[in-house]
Each structure stands twice: as structure tokens, then as C-alpha cells.
Amino acid sequence: MERGGITRPGVAWIGLLLGLAAGVGLGLFYTWQVDPVIELNTAPWQLNATAREDYVIAIALSYAQNRDLTLAFDRLRAVAPDRNVWQVVADIACARHKSVQIASNSDVVVMRALEQLYSPQGARGCADGQYPTPAPAVFMTPTLTITPATPLQPPATKTPASDPAIPTATPEMIPTSPPTDDRFILARVESYCDPAQEGLLEVRIFDARGQGLRGVPVQVSWGGGQRDQFFTGLKPGREPGYADFQMERGRSYQVSIPGLVSDPRSLEATTCQAGAGGQMATVTASYRVNFQQQAN
Template identity: 30%
Template sequence: MEQNRGNWYLLTGLILGLALGMIYTWVISPVREVDTHPNLLRDDYKDIYRSLISRAYQANNNLPRAEARLELIGDNDPALALAAQAQRFLAENGDNEMAKVLANLSAALQISSGPAATPIPPTVSAISEDETSNGSNSGSNSENDGQDSATSTREPTSEALSSPTPSPTSSPPFILQDSSPICDPTLGETLIQIIATDGSGEGVPGITLEISLGTNPSEVFYTGLKPELGLGYADYLAEPGLTYQLEVPDSGLVITDIEVPTCQTESGDSYWGSWEIYITHPN
């Protein structure tokens, strides 16, 4: 009987000891992490780090230093990460000031990195039989068969930016170039799209935009937060049937009667379109 038990107890002791040792080192007293790198920071601390880098950039205007600091965080695309954080801040806590600081650094990075996709002003031909009646019709559904028909030949174009002249922290006076409904079934969303360009047609990032609806307080957003769509691009998800007003506060420019149009496909199906606004400053 004694011999049958063999030496299994030795293996049992070893395994038990190993298990106890690993529980102690992994759970009870794990290695205390010191001397870590910023790319290991928890996401919320990375946000704090990015915010601080952006504020420091605002203070010293030293872009190479800001770039070097952002590199430490390890984002694949620091400009996109900053823009995404700015959008998150706007959406979550409405920290407009911080969002703008983040957007400014994002824009500065995009400008310094050279070519960017910039939607070029309109080859849009938004043809509407009765554009002003869109609002009254837009409350209806797709059964409202084609009182409005608008077509778009909008062609976003990639164009190399030759000289990064626009300053993200200053807002030149903008004038309205075009404000019209567009029908583009590929958009998939009812958007109010804003494209801000300078006199040479280059996108201008960091422009403050305020959109309001009736007596509702304004919502603030900025150009350049979606760098993949152009430095001067911004959009707002609009609701059909409502009439919006867009303001460019630094320029005193107010654009009214912005509404989601009803559009028709070639096969006669109705869908909600979008609204496109081009602003520019002629200098």
C-alpha cells in the first residue's frame, strides 16, 4: 500500500508550491511598475498627456517639440488622435476651449505634414424646383415622391497643398461662397457640410462654427477635425424637417435656412440629402 502511493506527493508539493508562488507574485504582490513610458499610459491619462502637449504648444508655438512629445504616446497618426479627442471632448463634456486647443495642434500637424485631401469648391449643381419649400416638405417621409430633385456632381479632389499659410489660431474674415442642398446617396447621412478655404482654395482648419436650431443653444464645432476629408472640412449631423442656422462667429457670418432636402434616386425612390456650405476669405 505504501509503495503504491509512490512519489506522487513530491509532484503534488512542487505544483502546490509553484501555484502559491505565482499567486503571490501575480496577485498579492505583483511587480510594481516604475519607470514606464508614456505609450503604456491608460487611455484617460493619454488624453491628459495629449491635452497638456496641446496647451504647451499653444503656449510656446514650438511644433517640433510638440511632435516629439506626441511621438512618445505612440499614436499611429497623432493628428487624427488629437482630432478624435477633440471630437470626443465636444461630444462628452462640451469642453469647447480644450477641443479647440487640440484641434489647433492637429491642424498644425496636418499643415506641416504637407499634402492633404481638400474638397474643392463646387462642381455641385444642386437643382431644386423649390428649394425654399424643402423645409415644409422635409417633415414628410419618402412617400413624398419627388417634389424636389437635386443632383450632385460633387467631386472631392485631392490636391497637394503647396504652402502651409493658414494659421489655425487666427480666423480670417470669411464670406459665404455657396450654400445649397446636395443629393449624394453615397453619404448615407444627413449632413450639413462646411468647407472653409482661403483665397488659393486651400482648406483652413481650426475655424469655429456655431450651429443653432430655433431657440436651442448653439453647438460649437471646428473645421479640420476630420483631416481625412480635408483641412477645412467640418460636418454636422442634421435632422430632417428642422431649420438650422450656422454662424462663423469670428467673421460675423450667419447662414440661415439650412435644411435637409428630399432627393430622388434615378429609380424614383426618395431619400434625405445633405446641405453643403462653402465659405472662403478672398485674401
């Protein structure tokens, strides 16, 4: 303060406030623009769209394996804390269905895992029902039903062959059950011996008009409760309804698809004799299995 020409130390409040404002502004500019906090400990909700989609897919796959809905919910909430997490999953499934080419078994498994996560929680999206979940596997006691054909009798005018005829399994038509809506029956089981395709299980799925059906999950189960799943229409150069599986010699397999109304058949990967290079060789039997959709 200044009185009677004497200068005393004091505070010019206007100057102080202006200085404060300028200082805060400079400080924030420096810490937000020039030298911001280094990005560490990022949480899932801070991820970009692509990474967030990867994270949600991982959550869905994890849920498909452990079936822990609470854990999946907690993880999803970390991704989208301010949204309906189930709808987030549905939206991602829809986006993938629209934009991503579903090219492999793994892609189909991802789509099914996403739907299994959001659909029971009431969320809806454009991918609903596009990748159907296979029906539960039915495990039955294996019963070998392949019957060797009766050797053909040579015509009377020809000399009987010295080598005994090699028994081969014959194609067998399976009786069909009464038609029901969108159901499949096991239409044909045929075994064959081919040294070039040992132990191959060929599966073909047809609709009611006889056209191959793409993207149908096929479940194969075998001893010890083991099972695996694959889809039709993913084999390059083969028909849309085709898929195959490599069997191991000596095992018994069962094939099933969603909506199968006829009883599953047990297929034995037994040995058989086949000619290869002028000699007979012991190879693992292969099968052709056809499923047919019943007309409505």
C-alpha cells in the first residue's frame, strides 16, 4: 500500500489472479499437449473399436469353454461400462456377419460363441440364427451293423475263380422315420476300401430337394466321451454339403447333426483289403454318410 509517498510491500490482487489464470493455462497446456501422461494401465473400455471387438470375441470364446456367465458379464462390463453389454455382443456379431467372410471352422465357432452369449440374455442382432448350434450329442452303445455281401455266384458257363471273393460291405439304405418339420434323417451309410483315402469319413448333407447344405455343423463322437465338430461347405473344390473327418483305425465313431431324428449309427474304423499296385493291402475302411432333410 502506498501512503504519503511511502511504498509498502503488498499484493496486487488483479495481477495475482491474472498470473494464476495464465499459470494454470500454461500448466494444463504443458501436461495435456506437450508432455501428457504416458499411456499405461489402459482398461478395456479405452480400446479402439477393432481391439474392443477382439476382446469381446475372446470373452465369448472363454464363455463357450467355461460357461461362467458372471465372469463373462464382469469382463464385458469392463469393455462397455455404460452400455447394455449383451447388445454390444449382438452388435459385434452382426457387424462380423455383415462384413467378415466366414471362411473357417474357427470363424463359425466365433459366431456361435457370440450368439450363445447374447441371445439367452435377450439381446438381438442380424446374426441371430445364422450359425445354428448343433444338437446335443447322443451317445449310444456302438453296434456294428455292416453286413458283408453274399459272394456272387459265377455264371455256369465260366470257370470259377480260384481266389475266394473278398467280402465287401454293401451300401445300406436306412429306413426313414415319419417326416417332421426341418428334421434330418440318416439316408445312407456306405463303407468302402481305398488305399488313397484310408479311414476317411465323408459326410454329405442335402436339403429336401437334394441340394447340398452349406454351413451345417457335424458332430463326431468316439470312445471316452471325446467329440469334435466341423462344418459342411468349407472344403475347397467340393460340393456345398460336403465335409470330412479323419478316423483312426480301431475306433468306433458316431456322427450326428442338429435336427437328426433317426438313430445315430456307429461306424467302425475296421480294416479291409484293397488292391494297390497289383497287390492286396490292409487299409482302414472309409465311409460315406448322407443326411437328408425331410420335406415339410
